[in-house]
Amino acid sequence: MHGIFFEEISHGGEGGLYGELIQNRGFEESKIPEGCTLDSGFLVxxxxxxxxxxxxxxxxxxxxxxxxxxxxxxxxxxxxVARLALDLSQPLYPETPRSLRIDIASMPRTANVAVINEGFWGISVQQGAAYTLTFHSRTEKYNGVMTARLVSADGKTLAEHVFERVQGSGWKKYTATLRAHASDAQATFQLVLSRPGTVWLDFVSLFPVQTFRNRPNGLRPDLAQYLADLKPAFVRWPGGCFVEGISPQSAPNWKKSLGPVERRPGTYSPWGYWSSDGLGYHEFLQFCEDIGADALYVFNCGVSCEMRSGVYLEDAHVDTLVASVLEAIEYAIGPQESRWGKVRAKQGHPEPFPLRYVEVGNEQVGERYAKRFNIFYKAIKEKYPQLEILAAMGIAHLSQPTIRAVGKMDIADEHAYKAAGWAMTYADWYDKYPRKDWRLYVGEYACNAGVGAGNIAAALNDATFILGMERNSDLVTMSSYAPLLENIHDTDWPVNLIRFDAGRSFARISYYAIKMLNEHKASVNLATQVSAPIDTVTPAFAGKIGLSTWDTQTEYKDVEVIQDGKVVYHSGLIRKEDWRLTGGQWEVRDSVLAQTKAGAWPLALLNTKSFDTYTLKLKARKTGGYNAFMIPFAFRDDQQYMRVHLGAWLNKVAAFETVTTGADAIVSQPVRLEQPVELNRWYAIELRVNTTTVDCYLDGKRLMTYHTPADLFAIAGRDDKTGEVVIKVVNAVGRARPVSIVVNDLALEPAGTAVVLAADSPDDENSFESPQRFVPQTEPVHGIAKRFEYVVKPWSVTVLRARIKRP
Structure with missing residues (x-):
């Protein structure tokens, strides 16, 4: 069920998981990606x-x-007096032709010339740690030494090595070990020259001696350990949008990521930077083996990122792509006597790697993709029937046109990025999916909007989503959160699982939620019923009311609010001072408030009053545009409210929508309109706002009803390895919940354990300063019986374990 997905985004690999400390070590990062041109600072x-x-x-x-x-x-x-220049003459290797030329015109005896690398927003140097330096150099009319240094941000030398004889017209490789006698998180690397002349540099590499599993060309230990500790069943690599590239020529090429790192030309990430491919195909497979995970290799199917350029290779080139994929598979699992198995063996790994899955492209959809998928599926299955082949079915939900055109697939890859509250509103999302002769992989999921940079509210949403996947594990057999890693200096996505800089790292609360739910998987699900009464005392929809539109010109009048049978507000002749008017173009015409400009979410907010349970009546007339009417209510602030949208989706649908901080609206209970909203006709709209429900009427006819989503979720299962019942509970409110747990058909031992991940506020987050402030805690539970009481903490994910009595 639980794996991980790595993509080169937000410098998650380059300057992150990959252990290299020098940025642009081969001086190749100013080159234009293949197939593209540069125009006024833009890649085209x-x-x-x-x-x-x-x-x-x-x-x-x-x-x-x-x-x-x-x-x-x-x-x-x-x-x-000196200058730097990029040089393409006499390349070290043809695959990486650029080098750095340093021309030193004059050098007084007390002078210095230093070539400096900033690392990835600084180089973290630790006292006592050793670093392996490698570089290549050639010279002309230079007769001096070269001093390699790690230098702190305040100019102090942390480590140093002097190369006494650096001269010669041919390329030479130089190596040394630098051992730091002090620490600094923002150090730089410097090569200091001592004489006039010309010096060329290429492939300047600095690695910590200690990497994950102490592998050369290895991984940053803290970040790799986070991933290993998740105990993932599989690793999906290399993308994501990264695998698609911004042109077919610039897409990742597994062959170019093999062999000596000095000869790897690199891959340009659609997220805006070069990857050196030091973490290449072989390293990916090796990492999977190191952490006991299966490999899921995603390959480009001849289409660049459809969210970007969408350019592609014609069908005539598909045979070449098929051949490349079959060779990649042979490299991973072919016998060492095979052509590509021999290459693997020469890289030090004669035995096959744990490749189990291959995925055809990323986020492609439609009949055209399906036909191309069928070609790959047939070719791969004929030669490697044991492999499972995944179709990239697109974002959000399964594409029926694609499914109809696909001949056969083993697993469909669905992506689900959702705002806060969606998982609670649609807790039964996968319950309703049809069962076919394929399984589902939720390859990218996250609650990534309305949750700050990843707070406990995000973790509760993610945990609720996971409970829904586990409950439907006959269908959903694989999942992986995305994005995985984020260097804080290059944030491409609003919420990521693990954050880091050059020397520090911490995991979001969602990381620990995923980890604990993975560590406490059941062997089988048990039928589970949850009855959680909604709070009927505290009104759920307290707040102000408003008027709005979306790409529509609309007039409103006769706004009336009734509470306990009394009219507590009536607009009558509209008073402009009663309303806060923002966005669009609002006009007040006696008894009418008119929005006369198309646009998204112009707002007229009734500033003078707030309401809790009430009836709102008004009249509305559409005068132009695409949609119809929006009625905000339960308005707490600009980032927290609900609205009724009548005539949404180009005047076809009515729906309730929930808006939270930084999030797209969550659509609930959509219904199709019998007829589109007509132009220049007055409609009577009525909202009956109760404690836990809202009824919407149009011209006296009830259209739809909104119900407050559940806020307590649970599933249960049996762990056959340990002989225990496992109960998982999410409490998504800020109060402790006493619950009664009834276990049918099984007798339990009276003592068990609870693993609890909880916080004090929905906005609570882990941080660099407090990296493990919110992590799971284990505590004993007593009094377990056929029926027992347990109090779940506010804002919490809880796993209860109780041993089954033997007959």
Whole structure:
């Protein structure tokens, strides 16, 4: 059920999981990705038709490299005169032709010339730690030494090695071990030159001696250990959008990520930076083996990112792509006597790697993709029938046109990024899915909007979503959170599982929720019923009321609020001072409040009063535009309210929508309108706002009813390995909940355990300063019986375990 998904996004690998400390070590990062051009600072892909749209799109992206040698700089003192330049003559290797040229015109005896690398927003140097330095150099008319240093942010030397003889017209490799005698989290690496002349540098690499499992060219230990501690069943790699590239030519090529790291040309990530491919195909497979996970290899199917350029290779090239994929599989699991098995063996791994899954593309959808998928499926299954083949079915939910065109697939990959509250509103989402002859992989999921940068509210949403997947484990057999890793200096996605900088790291609360739910999986599900009464004392919809539109011109009048049979507000002649008018273009015309400009969410908020249980009546008339009417209510602030949307989705649907901080609206109870809202006709709208429900009427006819979502969720199962019952509970409110647990058909021992992940506020988060403030705690539970009481903590995920009595 629980795996991990790694993608090169937010420098999650380059400058993160991959242990290299030097940024732009091969001086290749100012090159333009293959197949693209540079125009006024923007990368422009081939202007050929989009794979799905069928027309050329004008997408382009900023190119982050601002000079010829990103992350490198020159410092001179004492009157030295020198300059840096990128050089393509006499390359170290043809695959990586760029090198850095340093021309030193004059060097007084007390002067210095230093070539400096900033690392990835600093280099974290630890006292007593050893670092392996490797670089290649050639010279002309240079007769001096070269001093390698790690230098703190305040200019102190932390480690140093002097290379006495650095000269010669041919490329030479130099190595040394730098051992730090002090620490600094923002150090730089410097190569200091001592004489006039010309020096070329290439492939300047600095690695900590201690990597994960002490592998050369290895991984950063703390980040790799986070992943290993999740005990993932599989690792999905390398993407995500990364696998698609921004042009077919720039997409990842597994062959180019093999062999000596000096000869790997790198891959440009659609997230705006170069990956050195030091963490390549072999390293991915090795990491899977190291942590006991199966490998899930995603390959490009000849289509670049459809959310971006969408350019593609014609069908005539598919045979070449098929051949490449079969060779990649042979490298991973073929016998060592095979062509690519021999290559693997030469890399030090004669035995097969644990490759179990391959996925055809990423987030592709439609009949055209399905036909291409069928070609790959047939070719792979014929040669490797044991492998399971995944279809990239697109974002949010399964694509029926794609399914109809797919001949056969083993697993469908669905992605689910949702705002706060969605998992509670749609806790039964997968209960309703049809069962077919394939299984479901939720390859990317996260509660990533309305939850800060990843607070306990996100963890509760994620945990509720996981409970829904586990309850439907006959269908949903695999899942992985995304994105996995985020360097805080390059945030591409609002919420990520593990945050880090050059020297520190911490895991979000959702990490610990996933970890504890994975560690406490049951062997089988047990039928579970949950009865959690909704709070009928505290009104759920207290707040102000308003009027709004979406791409529509609308008039409103006769706004009336009734409480306990009394009219407590009536607009009569509209008084402008009673309303806060923002966005769009509002006009007050005696008894009418009119929105006369198309746009998203212009708001007229009744500022003078708030209400809890009441009836709201008004009249509305559409005068132009695409949709119809929006009625905000339960308005606490601009980022926390509900609304009725009549004539949504191009005037076809009515729905309740919940808006939370930084999130897209969550749609609830949508119903199709019998007829679109007509132009220039007055409609009578009525909302009956009760304690836990809201009824919406249009012209006296009830359209729909909103019910307050549940806030307590639970599933149960039996762990056959330990002989225990496992009960998982999510409490998504800020009060302790006494619950009665009744276990039918099984007798339990009286003592058990509870593993609890809880916080004091929905906004609570882990941080660099308190990285493990909110982690699971284990405590004993007594008095377990056929029926027993237990109090779940506020804002909590709880796992109860109780041993089954033997007959």
């Amino acid at each position: 892909p081939p202007r050929t038709p989009h794979y799905s749209a069928g027309r050329v799109v004008d997408w382009k992206m900023p190119f982050e490299a601002k000079n010829d040698y990103p992350a490198w700089s020159l410092a001179t003192t004492g009157g030295a």
